[in-house]
Amino acid sequence: MRGLTGLAGLLVLVELLPRLGLVNDAYLPPTSRIAAALGDELVTAEFWQAVGDTLMGWAIGLVIAVAAGVVVGIAVGAVPVLRAATASTIEFLRPIPSVALIPLAVLLYGTDLGSTLLLVVYAAFWQVLVQVLYGVADVDPIADETARSFRFGTWARVRHVLWPTALPYVFTGVRLAASVALVLAVTAELVIGAPGLGKSIAVAQTSGAVPLMYALIAVTGLLGVAINLAARAFERRTLAWHQSVRGEVPA
Amino acid sequence: MLEVSSLKKVYRSGAREVEALRDLTFTVDSGELVCLVGPSGCGKTTLLRCIAGLLEPTGGQVRLDGREVSGPPPGLAMVFQEYGRSLFPWMSVRDNVELPLKQKKITRDRRKTLVEQALDAVGLAGTESAYPWQLSGGMQQRVAIARAVAYEPSTLLMDEPFAAVDAQTRADLEDLVRALWQRLEVTVLFITHDIDEAVYLGQRVVMLSSSPTVVQDEITVDLPSTRDQLHTRADPRFTELRTHVYEQIQAAKRGLQLGGAGASS
Amino acid sequence: MKRVAYVLGLPVVLFAAWYLLSAGSESFYAPPLSTILESFGKTWTLDRLGTDVVPSLLRLVAGYALAAVIGVAVGVTIGLNRRVRATVEPVLEFFRAIPPPVLVPVIMLFAGIGNGMKIIVIVFGCVWPVLLNTVEGVRAVDSVQIDTAKAYGISGPARLGRVILPAASPQIAAGLRQALSIAIILMVISEMFAASNGLGFTIVQFQRSFAIPEMWSGIILLGLLGFGLSLLFRLAEGRALRWYHGLRDAQRRS
Structure with missing residues (x-):
């Protein structure tokens, strides 16, 4: 309830600041004008096309990053030699800012979806990989030794010991990757000009349509909130299941 | 000197009310070592937080060295x-x-x-x-x-301090508390759920009822003031006192008020 | 010996593979590594570092430090007050969810295209993870620790400085770590948008003028910068939170 008050307060504040002349309304239009611009935009096909493009880049990139992150993470994590040998390389590559790849993306893909995907996949992949590696490292040695003592093969150990332990970490990784992926999708559109909401924002900016620009930015924020909430709800449900299963097995 | 008089605490959450402490009155004289025992869930923690000034009581009052406690007291x-x-x-x-x-x-x-x-x-x-x-x-x-x-401090409050350590360490720490108390001449209120510990440590033992809490009974521990783990615990008087406290706690769990048993003086 | 082999082995192999595979490369976009390295030396001279890299880094440091101070200060205030927290939390979540680079056009409206704009962009993008993590860290301080502080008369600034902030510091550090990568991204993006110097500006200039080996060298420099900054952060964090890592290890062993 109180949270709604806070949101309402923000809307009122943005309405009043320019109306009272505290902020130039050419820079910050009042809420009502932003809302009107959003209302006009909501009925156009271009807007929904842009939302669709952004979500498409986000979703495809996320799926590739998650799949690659999980496969590489389990393969590397399950084999101690590989884990030791790749640790330094991962530590080196992970902090490389994905925006460093923007010029490369432009050269390779121009303003196509490919540019967006390159940035999204690169940024989201590390989030998943690192969490999967944490998850694999968290495997209880006793559980693993139990599995070995019953002569489980590698695949059975991955399937019955490693994967269930790593699962909550995988979901954390997916949640983190989902928000990073949205940031990079919009960034790529904004900077490179690949189709999507980011490009619409850039167009609105260069054409001086300030209320529309604010409206579109609010839309990206709402998309981000929606993705966060969905990912958290999804994670909570899976984790609840996981913990209840753990609770039944005496430690 | 610590005086607890008609202390009452009721927790409210929405329309529900839970009465944790009903009517508690007891005193701990200056330089005395008193142990409080009670069945689990008898509101010991609530009582302690009220004495320490971390919780506002619903009724009654706590006085430390003559001053009413209304926040964490300095001594x-x-x-x-x-x-x-x-x-x-x-x-x-x-x-x-x-x-x-x-x-x-x-x-x-x-x-x-x-x-x-x-x-x-x-x-x-x-x-x-x-x-x-x-x-x-x-x-x-x-x-x-x-x-x-x-x-x-003039007064030392101890909230089940040894509940989470192993038995041998616990014996050492009990002796440490008695030694420090004798040397520093502080007032000590020691809360525990361990009956043996209460009788071994205290000059007096105050027994609490189940929640909503009142004082169930009170005894003076008439054991020699030099105590040690070996001889004190083997003393027949120790066993008698222990049995008395145990019976009172069992009665408290069933919600009974036993008449004055022989052990109290 | 074995550890050194593990740390250096794969990087050396990858480097050698890139070097050898690209050696005879005719591809315009993927020049031989030897060419890239050569242009790295020629491009990133001391002069260049002074005119392009140092301004970028200064803006980064200024924006990041401001965001850290504001985020922790506001976060503590909100975290200690349950009512304020419940009221503003959805607003903060909304601001955090906005992809930070879209703030660039907005802030350009207010602050033009100078250094001020770039620093404000960095502050605006970085402040949310610091702020929200501080709120969460302050909120989650152990009740026994708070009771202990109260019982021993530790109040006011001492309770804040000696108890609440240290207790929240692991969570605050997590926020600062997220903020660091956002800061680097925004440093580059704000320079790509509108600048006359800086790393982001220079790299985009190379790309637009199809100076491919130079562009690659810029990408490598950015990578090294990201790696270096995160290494610095980890060292600082390891030092400041030594107690926390020790405590966690101790708990794990028991």
């Missing part, structure tokens, strides 16, 4: 059951003991002496620069006791 030090959470893990043993003294605006030289003496008194000299989590559970609780001792 009172507390040892918590959860030593691992009560010691600050980001500070060394020395800093943990010293921090409350800094708040009392004690000079640096005096602080140094107090910290050294306190750590020495609990047998921890030489661990000053370690972090608490580098020590065993029993040693961590000793740090917490040293922190309380260095504070130079």
Whole structure:
């Protein structure tokens, strides 16, 4: 309830600041004008096309990053030699800012979806990989030794010991990757000009349509909130299941 | 001197009311060591938080050395059951003991002496620069006791301080508490759920009823003032007192009020 | 010996593979590594570092430090007050969810295209993770620790400085770590948008003028910068939170 008050307060504040002349309304239009611009935009096909493009880049990139992150993470994590040998390389590559790849993306893909995907996949992949590696490292040695003592093969150990332990970490990784992926999708559109909401924002900016620009930015924020909430709800449900299963097995 | 009179605490959450303490009255004289025992869930923690000024009672009052408690009183030090959470893990043993003294605006030289003496008194000299989590559970609780001792309180409140340490460490710590009490002449209120511990440590034992809590019974422990784990616990009088307290606690669990049994004096 | 082999082995192999595979490369976009390295030396001269890299880094440091101070200060205030927290939390979540680079056009409206704009962009993007993590860290301080502080008369600034902030510091550090990568991204993006110097500006200039080996060398420099900054952060964090890592290890062993 109180949270709604806070949101309402923000809307009122943005309405009043320019109306009272505290902020130039050419820079910050009042809420009502932003809302009107959003209302006009909501009925156009271009807007929904842009939302669709952004979500498409986000979703495809996320799926590739998650799949690659999980496969590489389990393969590397399950084999101690590989884990030791790749640790330094991962530590080196992970902090490389994905925006460093923007010029490369432009050269390779121009303003196509490919540019967006390159940035999204690169940024989201590390989030998943690192969490999967944490998850694999968290495997209880006793559980693993139990599995070995019953002569489980590698695949059975991955399937019955490693994967269930790593699962909550995988979901954390997916949640983190989902928000990073949205940031990079919009960034790529904004900077490179690949189709999507980011490009619409850039167009609105260069054409001086300030209320529309604010409206579109609010839309990206709402998309981000929606993705966060969905990912958290999804994670909570899976984790609840996981913990209840753990609770039944005496430690 | 600690006086608890007609203390009452009711928790409210929405429309529901839970009466934790109904009507509690007892006193602890200056320099006395009194143990409080009660069945589990008898509102011991609520009582303690009221005495320490961390919780506002619904009715009645707590007076410490004649003054009504309405916030954490200056002459009172507390040892918590959860030593691992009560010691600050980001500070060394020395800093943990010293921090409350800094708040009392004690000079640096005096602080140094107090910290050294306190750590020495609990047998921890030489661990000053370690972090608490580098020590065993029993040693961590000793740090917490040293922190309380260095504070130079007139009254020491101990909330089931040894509930989470192993039996042998516990015996050592019990003797430490008696030794410190005799040496420093402080008033000690010791809360426990362990009947043997209560009889072994206390000059008096106050037994609480189940929640909503009242005082169930009270006995004076007429054992010799020099006590040790071997002989005191083998004393027939110890067994009698123990049995009496045990019966009262069992009665409290069933919600009965037993008539004055022979052991009370 | 074995550890050194593990740390250096794969990077050396990858480097050698890139070097050898690209050696005879005719591809315009993927020049031989030897060419890239050569242009690295020629491009990133001391002069260039002074005119392009240092301004970028200064803006980064200024924006990041401001965001850290504001985030922790406001976060503590909100975290200690349950009512304020419940009221503003959805607003903060909304601001955090906005992809930070879209703030660039907005802030350009207010602050033009100078250094001020770039620093404000960095502050605006970085402040949310610091702020929200501080709120969460302050909110989650152990109740026994708070009771201990109260019982021993530790109040006011001492309770804040010696108890609440240290207790929240692991969570605050997590926020600062997220903020660091956002800061680097925004430093580059704000320079790509509108600048006359800086790393982001220079790299885009190379790409637009099809100076491919130079562009690659810029990408490598950015990578090294990201790696270096995160290494610095880890060292600082390891030092400041030594107690926390020790405590966690101790708990894990028991």
